[in-house]
Amino acid sequence: MKRFSGLPMLGAASLLATLFASTAFADVTVHVLRPEVPNTEKAYHQKMVADFEKSHPGVDIAFEYIANEAYKQKLTTLLQSDQKPDLIFSWAGGVLTQQAKAGVLQDISASVTSDWSASIANAGLSAFTVDGKVYGMPVNASDVVFWTNLDLAKKAGVDPESIKTWDDFLTAVKKAQAAGITPIMVGGKDKWPLHFYYGYLWVREAGKDGMAAAMGGEGDGFASASFVKAGEDFKKLVDLQPFEPGFMDTTFEQATGQFGDGKALFHLMGDWEYGTEKQNSVSGKGIPDDKLGTISFPAVAGGAGEATDTFGGINGYAVIAGAPPEAVEFLKYMTDAENQKLAGAQGLFIPIAKGVEGSIANPFFRKMSEALAVSKFHQIFLDQALGSDVGATVTDVAADLAQGVVTPEAAAKTVQDAWSMR
Amino acid sequence: MTELAAPGLAPSMRSGRRFTSQTSALLLMLPPALVLFTLFVALPLFDAAYYSLFKWDGYGTPTDFIGLDNFKQALGHAVFWQAVRNTLIVLAVSVFVQLPVALGLALLIYEKTPANTLFRLIFFLPFILAEVASGLIWSFVFDGNTGVAAALFHALGMEPVFILADRHWAFAAITLVIVWKYFGFHMMIYIAALQGVPKEMLEAARLEGGGRWAIVRHVQVPMIASAIGVSVFFSIVGSLQLFDVVIPLTNGGPSNSTHTIVTYLYTFGLTRTRIGFGSAVGVMLFVTAVAVAVLYQRQISKGGRS
Numbered sequence: 001m002k003r004f005s006g007l008p009m010l011g012a013a014s015l016l017a018t019l020f021a022s023t024a025f026a027d028v029t030v031h032v033l034r035p036e037v038p039n040t041e042k043a044y045h046q047k048m049v050a051d052f053e054k055s056h057p058g059v060d061i062a063f064e065y066i067a068n069e070a071y072k073q074k075l076t077t078l079l080q081s082d083q084k085p086d087l088i089f090s091w092a093g094g095v096l097t098q099q100a101k102a103g104v105l106q107d108i109s110a111s112v113t114s115d116w117s118a119s120i121a122n123a124g125l126s127a128f129t130v131d132g133k134v135y136g137m138p139v140n141a142s143d144v145v146f147w148t149n150l151d152l153a154k155k156a157g158v159d160p161e162s163i164k165t166w167d168d169f170l171t172a173v174k175k176a177q178a179a180g181i182t183p184i185m186v187g188g189k190d191k192w193p194l195h196f197y198y199g200y201l202w203v204r205e206a207g208k209d210g211m212a213a214a215m216g217g218e219g220d221g222f223a224s225a226s227f228v229k230a231g232e233d234f235k236k237l238v239d240l241q242p243f244e245p246g247f248m249d250t251t252f253e254q255a256t257g258q259f260g261d262g263k264a265l266f267h268l269m270g271d272w273e274y275g276t277e278k279q280n281s282v283s284g285k286g287i288p289d290d291k292l293g294t295i296s297f298p299a300v301a302g303g304a305g306e307a308t309d310t311f312g313g314i315n316g317y318a319v320i321a322g323a324p325p326e327a328v329e330f331l332k333y334m335t336d337a338e339n340q341k342l343a344g345a346q347g348l349f350i351p352i353a354k355g356v357e358g359s360i361a362n363p364f365f366r367k368m369s370e371a372l373a374v375s376k377f378h379q380i381f382l383d384q385a386l387g388s389d390v391g392a393t394v395t396d397v398a399a400d401l402a403q404g405v406v407t408p409e410a411a412a413k414t415v416q417d418a419w420s421m422r
Numbered sequence: 423m424t425e426l427a428a429p430g431l432a433p434s435m436r437s438g439r440r441f442t443s444q445t446s447a448l449l450l451m452l453p454p455a456l457v458l459f460t461l462f463v464a465l466p467l468f469d470a471a472y473y474s475l476f477k478w479d480g481y482g483t484p485t486d487f488i489g490l491d492n493f494k495q496a497l498g499h500a501v502f503w504q505a506v507r508n509t510l511i512v513l514a515v516s517v518f519v520q521l522p523v524a525l526g527l528a529l530l531i532y533e534k535t536p537a538n539t540l541f542r543l544i545f546f547l548p549f550i551l552a553e554v555a556s557g558l559i560w561s562f563v564f565d566g567n568t569g570v571a572a573a574l575f576h577a578l579g580m581e582p583v584f585i586l587a588d589r590h591w592a593f594a595a596i597t598l599v600i601v602w603k604y605f606g607f608h609m610m611i612y613i614a615a616l617q618g619v620p621k622e623m624l625e626a627a628r629l630e631g632g633g634r635w636a637i638v639r640h641v642q643v644p645m646i647a648s649a650i651g652v653s654v655f656f657s658i659v660g661s662l663q664l665f666d667v668v669i670p671l672t673n674g675g676p677s678n679s680t681h682t683i684v685t686y687l688y689t690f691g692l693t694r695t696r697i698g699f700g701s702a703v704g705v706m707l708f709v710t711a712v713a714v715a716v717l718y719q720r721q722i723s724k725g726g727r728s
Contacts, residue, residue: 075481102482247587249586388695405589
């Protein structure tokens with residue numbers, strides 16, 4: 001899940017100006033709408049478009065990009081208008097469910113052949129399935145890991161490879177502090193980076209079954225013991241005051257840049273960190289690859305979740321109601337092994353098709369891809385999975401916990417209240 | 423969602439010389455304004471009032487009727503009351519700090535001299551800047567790592583404080599920015615009014631032996647009372663609408679402690695796709711704004727009679 005800030009108005013304006021203005025004299029035009037991406041990824045899209053149009057005469061594919069936040073805000077209205085596109089970028093989860101229930105998406109189950117579904121990782125397919133019906137297909141996945149500055153780790157006497165449990169991690173934080181190093185960088189102003197901690201601890205404490213039970217409203221739901229325990233684990237970390245000074249006035253963009261400047265030992269972030277810590281650093285180069293490491297989120301003692309369970313995003317495209325069959329064809333083409341391998345080789349994102357791990361050139365991405373391949377449970381970002389309202393509540397309480405202004409019990413209860421009232 | 427209906431939307435109805443009767447002028451000039459007003463003010467208003475009775479995420483048509491539950495939820499939400507408190511703080515600071523500052527400066531520089539023109543320009547500059555731009559500029563100023571505030575703390579030999587990250591001080595910082603941003607506007611209103619006070623009157627007061635303070639208190643301020651009334655009205659309405667300075671500074675955080683009513687509406691209504699709930703907050707804000715407008719009109723007409 002890539003998040004970009006800024007220029008929402010420009011994005012909206014360019015949408016208005018260009019959306020559907022490019023209709024050529026083709027018989028069918030498939031409009032794809034998605035948030036802004038770097039130019040390298042746009043070139044990748046254009047290559048797929050050119051190849052697909054060549055093999056499918058009479059079909060025209062038009063990609064449109066708008067700024068991330070503007071995209072999210074616009075969809076609700078856009079999807080109910082005559083100007084709706086045929087394929088939209090989706091972070092799956094609760095928002096996709098909302099759209100499916102509102103009837104703005106197309107059930108493509110009948111078009112999903114067994115060889116197509118078999119080529120996609122299970123977690124990816126189920127993320128785009130609502131009540132047994134398939135509404136889209138994933139193209140990439142991401143895994144949240146602790147990005148580690150190896151130089152600082154050495155200076156602090158921390159061996160990143162040896163961090164396996166939450167207690168190991170807390171010890172590493174203390175060691176960094178003793179060496180005068182800021183242990184953790186976090187963009188607390190944006191709140192979602194803080195929910196990575198709370199959310200990952202949920203996954204570790206509650207596990208797949210616990211998450212399903214809470215979402216199904218069983219027992220105390222999100223207020224049950226394992227969720228409170230996750231808050232307590234987080235509190236243990238917060239009590240050490242591990243974050244950079246003023247972390248609640250630091251955005252993700254600032255945090256990733258400062259991590260790239262070598263100002264902290266750890267930064268808990270997804271795959272996009274690799275590009276942004278370089279881009280946003282003062283030098284523009286960030287931490288050299290050989291000084292950069294990643295470690296999986298540590299396990300917690302007595303947690304119901306497995307150490308291999310992952311937390312991150314699954315992104316893809318949803319098919320809009322009324323879209324022509326060619327839209328589904330193109331979606332299938334985007335997810336085929338060749339195109340997925342190409343994206344992996346170019347280091348654009350972590351492809352989700354099975355058996356393409358070997359093509360991933362970036363060693364950090366390959367490691368994540370391997371982790372995702374063995375993961376039996378992949379939790380989607382909670383601000384997506386639980387829908388926009390409860391999701392925002394989770395990021396809010398994660399920020400409150402990080403500032404030590406709510407108790408783990410109160411935090412868990414706030415989430416449960418929001419969930420039962422949704 | 424709910425804008426205060428701007429006065430003067432209806433065309434002025436003085437019968438022009440070019441029209442043979444008032445009716446033809448009406449037929450010609452009323453429809454455009456009426457259509458605009460209906461489409462962009464009245465209809466959205468009724469829509470919002472209607473949506474506020476539903477639990478609705480913006481998809482399809484609202485069907486889940488929940489009566490006044492949205493209002494109850496808002497009134498039972500601690501963050502909502504924090505937002506109301508913050509809005510009242512802005513209002514109080516605007517009226518009791520910003521306006522006196524603006525008046526004081528206006529009294530110093532209302533006379534037309536080249537130096538005064540320069541100062542007028544300097545004081546007016548913040549108002550010309552876009553709200554979002556000034557919010558961003560100040561967020562850099564307050565930054566504890568690289569900002570001016572940080573340098574100031576260092577110079578004093580203190581640890582830098584991250585003001586915008588502090589739940590207790592972030593909103594104070596916002597009110598500072600608001601005073602900085604808008605005092606120039608009110609100062610200009612006062613300057614215009616002060617220039618309208620007859621010179622003879624001031625001279626007469628001086629001849630009578632009135633000191634500077636006495637002249638200000640007994641001649642100038644009473645003479646610009648209506649301008650002060652207008653500026654108070656603008657500050658109240660501005661406080662109720664405050665949004666675009668807050669978003670770049672704190673985005674309502676930390677811990678939702680710096681919301682105003684409008685940023686609350688935006689955050690909890692729009693970004694969380696709870697359109698019904700947002701509408702309910704909008705309706706309450708609208709009713710407040712109308713009440714303020716009505717009270718103001720009453721005050722004015724009372725003043726006119728006496």
